[in-house]
Amino acid sequence: MLDYLRNTDFYDVFVAKQEYGGAKDQFGRFLYKFCQNKDVSKPVVSDFLIKNGFLDVNWPENHRFAACLTHDVESIYPTWKYTLFTAAKFASKLELKNSLRRIIAKNKKSSSENPFWNFKQILKLEDQYDGKSSFYFKATLRDIVNWIYDIEDLTDELHSIIDMGGEVGLHGGFFSYNNPEELKKEKKHLEKALNKETIGVRMHYLRFEVPETWRILSDLGFKYDTTYGFPDMPGFRNGMCHPFKPYDLNLGKEIDIMEIPLIIMDGSLFGLPIDEAWTIVQNLIDITEKNKGVITILWHSNNFDKIFNGNKLKFYEKILSYLKNKNAWMTSGADIYDYWRRNKYFRRTSES
Template sequence: MFDKLKENEELWDLFTRKEEYSVTFRDAYERFPYYLSSHRNIFEPRVSKFLVENGLKPQYPDGKKFAVCLTHDIDAIYPDKLYPIVGPVKALSRGKLAEAVKAPFSRVNRKWNPCWNFREILALEAKYNAKSSFYFLALTSEETDFNYNIKDLETELGFISDSGWEVGLHGGHESYNSLEDIKEKKRRLEEVLGKKVVGYRNHYLRFRVPDTWELLSKAGFKYDTTFGYSDCAGFRNGMCHPYRPFNLNEGRQIDILEIPLVIMDRSLLKDYMRLNVKKAWECTKHLINTVEKYNGVITILWHNNMCIDGENLRYYEKVLEYCAEKNAWITSGEEIYNWWTSKIEPGN
């Protein structure tokens, strides 16, 4: 694959993200944002298109044409401190009396906590014959964005894993740039889960090309699915297929599989692109249809606190329904990794 790509300098530079090797400016979270990229046609996977035209022919279980890598970042399991006050007002405005009664006690009663919704998410996905990956933080109480102690989630982690869904690591703010931090958080999560974790995504999508891939490989991860833009949906390096990254500094492939992120809920609807539901759905459909066209893998990130009753949950189910109607293989990052490395990589 690399030899063929190298023949096309423009696509090789895009695939390897050459422009990110000499960055003079990053955003507030030390990320390389889409608005600084010279690659403007982000909604078309130009590199994957080239590879398909030159012989890449992925196949998926049961003859499915494309795959959906379905994922959730678990940033918080306890509502915001203002939720017990604001929650009842919002619930009453929607005519949800029972929810309004529960909201004031949501931070002390798990049964009434809308963010403690892992089993509800599993049930919804099972309805569409789908599975997913849950990436959990393993922070200490002194770290930025600490919201929960991973040790308190042993039962839930076990239930998710035993049900056939995946538990992976959601690295902390500084993990993307620290091997020691990545290893320590991996150890904490594995200690609670009781088995090795293979999948990773960094908090706030913080990432440094090619350094973060190298650190994750050294830490023992098999795949990463951080690599997408926070400020725009689409194909960051023109790929809609999993791939082994290439380190331009050392002239070699990195021993980790990247399953690139394409759609994040907050990119579309909340913090960045700020699309209304109609425009967001047009964008989502285009990206799904495009990945189907090239027999690719589309990675979708939907946070657990965006899977609470309301418009965001309805949107998420609409995505599941649309992909299921297209007969996509909707599954976890771990299953994508296992299939790609055993069935597709050996032949390419």
């Protein structure tokens, strides 16, 4: 694929040349605001590859395109502040039983009471639209904002996710994006709780250094990553709306991992007026459909609590409904990885 791109304007975009030695925010992240190309709403590289016959994707069961549905799990224990606020909200609606349940659920290790142990509910919701998803869990007790939990408390939940057809992957810790030893421990810790190998990862805070983080993830045996998107803007960070094998400009070779680029994150929409946010989402979905690509969506699992985040929940449902009407294959990162790999789109596109 690189050979097709090498003498075109799209090569530098695809290999993310501007990120090498480019500006970073205080968390070490390359942001949209540092990006030279300001229109990231078009997957220019995917578009070029398709128009020139280098990429022709057929998704299973006549799906026109794919949506990779994902959830980062930041926190599983509501704070007292959150508990009391939502309990009061229920009480103000005279839903006294629900109000009381919030108080009882505080720190109780039980999925039926705790509003943040909602993984099965999320999967049930997605199932109504024939979708399923990936959940990325943290497996470290180090975090700058104290969003910590012990993954071993969630063993039963992890198995339920798998039983329902979802995927469990790693939400790599805040301090680990450039620390292979830490990340290795986290992967092992999660796999111990899950009793199964994990293949997918998204880094917390979207902390990501090109190309080092890809190299670290590949060396640790991850099969795919889905961190690569802008923390501050929905869109196509390197012009791709398809999975791709990243290229390491320093070493002059491809990195053995699949990137399923992150396109839409809830957090980068919520500051906008709702109509504007919806127009952005709609346009990104439409253009991904046109290119038969993958639209990766991150909706944090804490944004599904109706009493607190009713608008965010409603927005997500609107996305699911829109995707279903467009006949998208709504599935987990692991499924996308598996399908893309089996169909050898990489090989077909890298042979030239």
